[in-house]
Amino acid sequence: MTAASSNKDSAVIRALYRDRAHPIALLTTVYPAVRAYNDPKEPTRSVLYMATPEGLITYHIDEADLDLFAHVELIQDHHDHRVQWDRAGKDVVHQRFQRLITRAVADAAAIRRLQDLAHAHELDPAVLVGVVDDHQLHELSEMHNAGFTAQIPYLYARIGEAALAQLLVEAVTAGAA
DSSP: OOHHHHHHHHHHHHHHHHHHHHHHHHHTTTSOEEEEOOOTTSTTSEEEEEEETTEEEEEEEOGGGGGGGTTSEEOOOTTOGGGOOOOOOHHHHHHHHHHHHHHHHHHHHHHHHHHHHHHHTTOOTHHHHHHHHHTTOOSOGGGGGOOHHHHHHHHHHHHOHHHHHHHHHHHHHHHHO
C-alpha cells in the first residue's frame, strides 16, 4: 500500500465517521444524552451515552465531530450514573436501534390512523386546541395555529394513542349531535 492510497483510505474512513455522526447527533435531540472522557482504553476520545426507551446506546465521538455534539452536556464526574457503560456490544446496540425503529414505525402508523379518522370526519383543528389547553401542553405555541397534521403527532406523543383516539371519537360524536 502506498502512502497516497493510505491517505485516501483514511479520508474515506473519516468521511464515513462524519456521516455516521450526523444522525447520531440528531438522535441526541430526541433522547437524553451526555458525554464523558471516561474510556480508559481511549481517554482522549469522548464517549456519548444516550438513554433510549430500549436501553443505553454508546458511541465514541471523534474529536473532528465534536462540533455536532456541542449541545450535549460534558460530564466531568466519571462516577455519574449517566456515564456508566452497560457493557452492551455492537450487536446489542444494533438490536436496541432495531427496537427503536420498530417502535417508531408503529407510532407513525398509529398517527396516520388518527389523522385519517380526523380527516374522514372533517374535524375542525380548533377541537384539539382545547385538548392542548386541557392537558397543559403549552410548549409548542405554534400548535394552536396548526392543523391536525401537526397536532395529532404532538398529542400522540404526550397522551398516547388510546386517549387521543377517545378524544377524536368524542369530537366526532359531538359534531354529529
